[in-house]
Amino acid sequence: MAVRVTAGAPSTPASRSRADASRGLLAGELARVRAQAENWRNGLAALLGLLTAVGIVKGPDTLQGLSGGARGAVGLLLLGGLLLAAGGAFFAMRAAFGLPRRRVADASLEELLTRERLTVRRAVRDLRRAIAAGFLALAVVTAGIGLTWYGPRPGEPGVQIVLTDGSALCGTLVGMDAKGLRIRVKEVERRVPSGRVGSAKSVPSCP
């Protein structure tokens, strides 16, 4: 590819004003993009802080009773959300503040200008990545929290009683007194005299 330069049309006051304005356009560009990135960084941090607060309030006890598959899915979703949030935070901060590194000094003004353009372009790209990662983290963590609330729970916790004849009953303990205990098995209340009770223990769910 070649570049050809010829004399242009005569200058006008309007074209001169535009040329004056364009001189300042490049100068403040990186600062403007970095200021935007810093504001987005603060917004995304607040958003993810809200998620953290929700997660703490609900706590790990909400995983109780969830099926094994659901627990695994919740774990993966929360881990994925955390990694996305960390990645988004890194991109936002790199867009806002840059990342100093050792490099060969620019030998000419052209190289310096090129590097400045590339820096601005990289900052814009990082900002977009940060926003995408931030909202994706929000979606993933929301899905994980939703699964803990509405995920499949195979059975309700209950009491398993082994009788002296070897048979077993599993259900919800309704009440107990000196004569025996009452247990609800599949919606039917049954009474078991104390003398027939061999052992009893609580179970996470009845079959």
Added chain:
Amino acid sequence: MTDQQPLYRAESDPDWNTVAAGTARVTLHPDESAPEVIVVSGPCPRCHHETVHAEPLITYANALDGSGLLARLLLRRAAATGSRDVEVICACTATHPEAGERSGCGASWVLHVEWGV
């Protein structure tokens, strides 16, 4: 020796366009296939001091604005078409009388730059 330098005057002359077209060094950055800025360097046709001008083809003034995206798409198409009139204002570092805070001698000239030819 500021009294030997031409006075600062914001003016242009079509003859300067022709002179500068022969002496200017023009490069596109980062590359000619997708340029974002045109860099023009060379002597000012009025005061003869070296000056450099960077003409933006792509800007990121509002990186996420919808209209900004459209403007950038349009600008990218403009950048892809391969020509632009660039008005260069002298920004030499010499001290010119009556320049005040401004740099250069005040002269401006227009170059027609084509790329991909």
